[in-house]
Amino acid sequence: MKALLFTCMLVLWLAAASARRFDPNSQLIQGSLSGRQLSGYFGDYLKSRRARRALPPADEPDDSPVSEGGDVSDLPTCLLCVCLTGSVYCEEVSPDMTSVPTLPKETAYLYARFNKIRKISTKDFADIVTLRRIDLTGNQISEIEDDAFSKLTLLEELSLAENKLVKLPALPAKLMSFNANYNLLKTKGVKANTFKKLTKLANLYLADNQLEAVPHIPENVRILHLQNNNITEVNIDTFCKSNDTYYLRMSLSEVRMDGNPVVLSKNPDSFTCMKVLPVGQYR
Template sequence: MGNILRSTFFSFIFVLCVLATSARQHYHRAHSRQDIQFQKEVYLESRSKREVTTLTDYDSDSVFLPADAADDSPPSTADDLPTCLLCVCLTGSVYCEEVSPDMTNVPALPKETAYLYARYNKIKKITAKDFEDIVTLKRIDLTGNLISQIEDGAFSKLPLLEELSLAENHLVKLPIMPAKLISFNANHNHLKTKGVKANAFKKTNKLVNLYLAHNELEAVPHIPESVRILHLQNNNISSVSVDTFCKGNNTYYIRPNMNEIRMDGNPVNLAQYPDSFTCLKVLPIGRY
């Protein structure tokens, strides 16, 4: 009798274990399906219409439309997608070159970004908010965009910025440059003298390379003492004065850092202004 009871008891326990295991497996399968569905929905949402298949709703039922089905939604742009889906993001560096679909604004950057390369896109404007939280930036290269406007203070909150390239854009004026800038390139823009304020480079006492070639400058802007290489070729500069590079009131002044000045391709005849270069170690390259 005792053996029968023990056998019945263990059989009962075994059945309970089987039922519990089955219930757990059913529970996990159900939740696994929910997780897969959730991940699928997140993925579809993040694609933001980049794939041909589109998920839409009809009477609360999810239906997959064929690729040639009508879609009245506006086409997605680079500005709708996370930066690191469009660009190559490495530790401290973001590469966003010739992005497709078109990138028309400066992308949102990871906080630790030190180097940004966003060349040959269709960025039109730089706002004061684009870089305000990225204090680690050391180099920004926006060559070959459509930038025609830069808001005041756009670069003022970048204490580590050393290299800035805005070449091949549509700029007509420059903002004040950050203090630690070493190299600045604005070749091939539409800059005129009135668009380069006298204080644009006032704080840049470490600036070494200044490239302003292929613009529409009528005069040489204020050049910091630290500049060694100055490119002003192919502008509209028609004259220079004794204060352009030297100090007219100080005949003993020498400008030791300036090693290269290119002024070829300007209407100015440099031979008419011999007293303007007495402080230089080398004569400007240009028409004499």
């Protein structure tokens, strides 16, 4: 009798539980949340997760590139210019760039062409010893302090073309290419030893200046442009050596002297050591 009574009570309890399970207005399980409550809770959870994700972690330092003084050291230059890894491009900058910009310390290549830079001082490149190429073509440079490039022991290419230079500074010993076309250079503005120690110099461009004589040309120079100057004379010691009749200058493969008042045919012995004749006036 007790077993029958227990069985009846169990059947009634299961029937009631089944009714609650399939009733959409009832809760799924005693103490659980309805579908609407669960959706609201899950939405609030996601919002709180997104909010926490947007905040910086409390235990991580702020690594934004601000110096101790509150300034970003390279920000002004890299806002005006294009800064890539090791290269800075500052061409036709607006507003006008009148001095060499502050460069990142790892800069190897600087292109600051067609601006209004007027002077180069010693401090401009004093800390940028990684520089390999500097191109300052098309500025208004009229003065360069003599030690401006003295610390640039890796510099291989330097262009000062289309400026207003009347004299040249001391140049780095490892220079391989130097361009000073379209300036106001006279012979007195180029010291006798300016190029003498540049044993790696291969390309030398001094066209469209006011030179009255050919400067000392290092042995390794292959291309020499001296066209459109005021050169009036060449002699046997200009390219060759009067005390060595067997001397040959095989490296010099291109010499331009057109546009000068000198008549090259008046000095036929001046080119006997060369494998090519200079381009210029022969009549």
